[in-house]
Amino acid sequence: MSQKSSRRSFLAAGLVLPAAASASRSTQQSAPAAPPRPGQTSKPSGGPAFQYRTLGKTGLRVTSLGFGCMITSDGSVVERAADLGITYFDTARSYMGGNNERMVGAALKRKRKDVVLSTKTEGNSKQEALAQLDKSLQELATDYVDIWYLHGKTTIGAVTDDLVEALQAAKKAGKTRFAGVSTHGGQQDLMPWLAKNPNIDVILTSYNFTMPPFMDSVIAEAGKAGKGIVAMKVMAGGTRRGRAGDPGIEKLRREGALTSALKWVLRNPSLGTTVPSMTDMDQLDANLMQMSIPFGAADEKILAVHLREITPFYCRMCGECAGQCRQGLPVEDVLRFVTYADGYGQFSLGRERYLQLHPSHVSARCENCPGCTVQCPYGVQVAAQMARAQALFAC
Ligand code: SF4
Ligand code: SF4
Incomplete structure (x- = not known):
């Protein structure tokens, strides 16, 4: 079957679910908390029921619910997440015009040794990337990060020897413990290549319920190769605030489409962790509460509707339309x-x-x-x- 027809089959069939987490060789679930009562809005008593996983061969143990700090401006949300037990936090040199790292560093100051902290560089050369890392460490107020990613690579050619040398030099200097690549698209070719690359320890990839089945395969392959896999864009475009007034989106938001999307991703046993964005305490609490509620038929139904709602405007960043615009637009x-x-x-x-x-x-x-x-x-x-x-x- 061609890739195109396989994608059309996927759409026609609706949702394709990843294998259940029970098949995991690297997961260990904490004792489940009591499910919330209907209408309950705070986390269940006894605290969040975190699941801990190992990030590939790095051996880093992380909560499957991590924290993507990209659009968070309130450091108290990050601080509270760490206090409640989330152990993976992701930022980048470029987020918020260079100011996000400073906020994250200040918020995690007390917990630095207890959490796994990652950042990224968009540097185009070894020299530029390493200079950005020094700036990141300064802003994060730390001597090292746990994972340092090359940011937003979508082709094999973009992961240049020069940049890989930067990753190696940073490891050697003790400025990062592990090296990674983040990718928004092009995973079909890029991820198998990264899986075989001995210089790459962790892959941060977009992954959600809208994506074609090949994503499950490339993630599983990279996981088998010992790479730590971190999922971003897990909520398929958010829609937490955007398009306010759109009745379809408003309804889905109320019904929990975003947390259903998060739980869908968490079922994939090859993933180490996820980095959903959280900008306020309500979003943090909503995600934490869902950690004790397994993905079920209701979630599946919500996501099927959600898929229909977002299809006209949600780009999966698959890259398939690259080069098609007559004006050359990206x-x-x-x-x-x-x-x-x-x-x-x-x-x-x-x-x-x-x-x-x-x-x-x-x-x-x-x-x-x-x-x-x-x-x-x-x-x-x-x-x-x-x-x-x-x-x-x-x-
Ligand atoms: S718009 Fe282009 S990149 Fe986005 S989902 Fe469609 S083909 Fe893929
Ligand atoms: S310029 Fe706009 S309308 Fe024209 S081909 Fe490109 S994306 Fe389509």
């Missing part, structure tokens, strides 16, 4: 920036990233196009979403 990137605004409620981040594009891409307008040449096999309304990005972000 569709996958632009649609990710729309997700920052609409899904995560982070308009500034989306606009900041958009304005970093090539000036000819920033000034391009889909309304001047005689017809969209981009075909999305997942049903994303590309021209409409691109026009939305231009209306939202362009000067």
Whole structure:
């Protein structure tokens, strides 16, 4: 079966669920807490029922619910998460215009030795990347990070020898314990290559219920090879704040579509941890509470509806439409920036990233196009979403 037809089958069949976590060789579940009563909004008594997993051959033990700090500006949420027992925290040099690391460092100061801390570099050369790492350590107020990632690589060619040398040099200098690569797309080719690369210890990949079945295979393969796997974009675009007033999204939000999406991801036994974004105490509590409630038929039903709701505008960042735009626009990137605004409620981040594009891409307008040449096999309304990005972000 071709990859395209396999993807269409996936869509036609609705959700494809990963193998149950009971097959895990690296998981150990804590004693389950009592399920919450209907309508209960705080975490169950006795505290969160964390699951602990091992991040591949690194041997790092982490809670399966980690914390993606990218859009968190309130350090007290990060601090409380660490106090409640979350042990994995992820940031990057570029988040929040360079200010996110400072907030994370301050929030985790008391707990630094008890948590696994990762950051990332977008440096394009060994020298630039290592200079960014020094800046990261300064901002995080720590001598080392546990994992240092090359940020946002989508092709094998982007993981250059020069950058791999930077990872090795950082390990040798004791500035990072482990080396990683993060990827938003291109996993079909990139992840098998990373799985075989002895210089890479951990892979941070986008992964959620909207993605095609090959993602389960490449994640399982990398896990078997001993790589630690961390999942991001687990809630498929968030929709926590974005598109307020959209009745479909509002309803799904109330019904718990986001936590169902999180639990769907956590069923995959090859994953070490996840890094959902959490910006306030309510989101932290909602995620913590779900740790004691297994994924069930109700979640499956909610996600099937959610998939239909988000299909016209949620880009899975599969990269399949690369090169199709007649004006050469980087569709996958632009649609990710729309997700920052609409899904995560982070308009500034989306606009900041958009304005970093090539000036000819920033000034391009889909309304001047005689017809969209981009075909999305997942049903994303590309021209409409691109026009939305231009209306939202362009000067
Ligand atoms: S628009 Fe569609 S084909 Fe293009 S990257 Fe997004 S999901 Fe893939
Ligand atoms: S409508 Fe927009 S995305 Fe589609 S081909 Fe034209 S410029 Fe590219």
